[in-house]
Amino acid sequence: MKRIALIGDIVGSRKIKKRGELQRKLLKHLTVINATRRTLLSPYTITLGDEFQALYSSADELFKDIWTILLTLYPARVRFSISLGELFTRINKKQSIGMDGPAFHNARSGLLELKKTPYLFNISTDAEWENELAKQSLFLISQISGKWKSTRLKILIMLYEGMPVKEISNKLKISDKAVYKNIDSGGLNLVAKITKEIAKELNSLIKK
DSSP states (O other): OOEEEEEEEETTGGGOTTHHHHHHHHHHHHHHHHHHOTTEEEEEEEOSTTEEEEEESOSTTHHHHHHHHHHHHTTSOEEEEEEEEOOSSOOOSSOSOSOOSHHHHHHHHHHHHHTTSSOSEEEEOSOHHHHHHHHHHHHHHHHHHTTOOHHHHHHHHHHHTTOOHHHHHHHHTOOHHHHHHHHHHHTHHHHHHHHHHHHHHHHHHHTO
């Protein structure tokens, strides 16, 4: 059965001041995700310095998790490589290490590809047409979201949770007008819709 592998990598981590503090923030947040996500087959694990990875059974919460990680580490940038594929080994339910197969091979290749570009998001699946459409969509979202402030990330995450504008404005203590401006300027409804459609496609491919 196919699984969804995700590898993340903090961009330019060695040049970041207070790198240790950033790593502690990451570890704390990943611990929260691991404790609350039913779709995680293998928990988020920090592997190579400032890289981390996880294995999902479905994409239902995948993109929301990605955005929350970006918010937690803001203003640091993070690359994310998503892959759908088989595993040749047993699932490690305690740590995302020691597993092998196309799911992780493709995610690693996708991350190496990202490092040659200015983009933050990449995806690889066995279905070439769907993969290319999703890949280019995520490249475009990378460009759109690259200069977002933390407020815009917070609004997007709340939109994923289905919050109305009034509730978002109350939580962030900003005006309704400011929320709408962020939604319109950042294309947040479109970003949410595109990523949700990609998640649906991934879920359908898992079943094939």
